[in-house]
Amino acid sequence: MLEMNSKRIKTILARKLSLLITSAICASVCLCACGSESESSSFVAGNIQTKPVVRRDVAPRETIAQVGEVPSAFEEVIAEDRFRNVEAFADRLMKVETTETDGDGIKTATITMMDLYGEVLVSYEIDLEDAYGVTAVTATSDGGFLLVVGFNGNYIPGWDQIDKGFFSRIIKCDTDGEVVFNKKLENVEIGALRTCIEKDGLYYFFGEHRTPEKIKEQGEKDVFILVLDGNGNEVNRRFIGGSSFDQIIHVEKTEDGFDLEVQSQSDDGDFTGSNSGYHAVYWRVVINDGLEILKKEIVPERFPMRVRVGEKDGKALYADDEMFQDFDAGGVRAYIDYGDAYLVVSYHTTGEYEYTPAYISSIWYYSETVYSMYDRSGTLIFRASVDSSPDYSTYGNTESDL
Numbered sequence: 196m197l198e199m200n201s202k203r204i205k206t207i208l209a210r211k212l213s214l215l216i217t218s219a220i221c222a223s224v225c226l227c228a229c230g231s232e233s234e235s236s237s238f239v240a241g242n243i244q245t246k247p248v249v250r251r252d253v254a255p256r257e258t259i260a261q262v263g264e265v266p267s268a269f270e271e272v273i274a275e276d277r278f279r280n281v282e283a284f285a286d287r288l289m290k291v292e293t294t295e296t297d298g299d300g301i302k303t304a305t306i307t308m309m310d311l312y313g314e315v316l317v318s319y320e321i322d323l324e325d326a327y328g329v330t331a332v333t334a335t336s337d338g339g340f341l342l343v344v345g346f347n348g349n350y351i352p353g354w355d356q357i358d359k360g361f362f363s364r365i366i367k368c369d370t371d372g373e374v375v376f377n378k379k380l381e382n383v384e385i386g387a388l389r390t391c392i393e394k395d396g397l398y399y400f401f402g403e404h405r406t407p408e409k410i411k412e413q414g415e416k417d418v419f420i421l422v423l424d425g426n427g428n429e430v431n432r433r434f435i436g437g438s439s440f441d442q443i444i445h446v447e448k449t450e451d452g453f454d455l456e457v458q459s460q461s462d463d464g465d466f467t468g469s470n471s472g473y474h475a476v477y478w479r480v481v482i483n484d485g486l487e488i489l490k491k492e493i494v495p496e497r498f499p500m501r502v503r504v505g506e507k508d509g510k511a512l513y514a515d516d517e518m519f520q521d522f523d524a525g526g527v528r529a530y531i532d533y534g535d536a537y538l539v540v541s542y543h544t545t546g547e548y549e550y551t552p553a554y555i556s557s558i559w560y561y562s563e564t565v566y567s568m569y570d571r572s573g574t575l576i577f578r579a580s581v582d583s584s585p586d587y588s589t590y591g592n593t594e595s596d597l
Contacts, residue, residue: 397424441465
């Protein structure tokens with residue numbers, strides 16, 4: 196279904212990009228809302244009195260103040276909000292979009308690589324005829340990119356998907372968007388691979404999966420590591436865990452291997468000594484490039500989920516790093532280095548909107564994308580923002596049917 200097909204591969208050389216993106220990296224972002232309010236009303240369906248939708252504005256906030264003059268090189272980038280939810284690498288930017296075609300239920304995933312000024316370098320598109328999409332995507336050192344997708348042609352929520360033909364697939368593309376390898380992973384659970392790190396010509400994938408024995412017994416997941424070479428051949432794999440649920444929180448590449456931050460509910464196996472009764476305990480696990488455990492220790496406090504926002508001095512930079520401690524323009528989403536200056540792209544909440552149909556209450560957020568450019572000394576050169584609130588008026592004007 197997802198085999199390499201020339202119709203799925205498109206190289207686009209264009210000057211404008213207008214994609215609205217959702218990333219494996221922006222999943223933590225709250226829903227945004229905008230649109231006009233409608234009058235509340237109640238109505239009757241049969242003999243059942245139906246509750247109306249209740250909506251109210253909650254504590255609107257001011258937008259970020261504009262500073263300086265936007266250079267011409269960034270005028271279109273900011274006007275079109277191109278860098279919203281982008282992931283930044285040393286020389287490239289990457290966006291991931293998953294859309295669903297109206298009426299046919301088919302989802303399409305699009306991975307777009309751009310230069311540091313928003314020019315499209317290459318775009319790859321693939322149909323996903325299932326309930327899932329891209330679970331991991333990364334730029335690679337050869338100028339290409341790599342993505343992991345989940346597929347289940349017979350998806351039925353709540354059913355045992357192992358018996359229903361599901362699998363994961365790893366696709367590697369070169370700098371022109373041409374497929375280098377397209378590897379099907381039989382009986383690797385959908386969503387099992389969530390992080391990919393390239394090291395010494397190999398691709399290390401991290402996530403959660405179940406051993407064949409646990410699949411048969413309906414047991415809990417372990418930390419799962421899979422290693423492929425540049426041609427897509429499997430080099431190594433390893434499960435780390437115990438009898439209960441074990442989850443990888445964060446991975447850092449080291450000179451000789453990797454540091455893993457793990458949340459474990461096991462008190463046996465690799466995590467003997469954890470508390471019992473499904474109480475989560477946090478571990479630091481050190482492994483070498485051959486996936487052998489060199490060291491493991493219980494850590495007293497929970498590790499925060501870290502969000503990679505770019506690269507600085509050849510190393511990954513995260514939203515909670517020290518340089519952003521005093522940043523005043525919302526949550527950092529991307530750090531883009533231009534040599535003599537750097538751009539920080541952030542997400543700023545400007546207001547809240549409560550939508551309350553029967554039995555459901557949720558807060559949506561109005562938001563803006565903020566672009567803050569600094570020189571190398573840290574002096575703010577210019578700051579501009581774009582209203583990034585999607586149009587949720589359809590939801591806001593829909594009344595309960597319960």
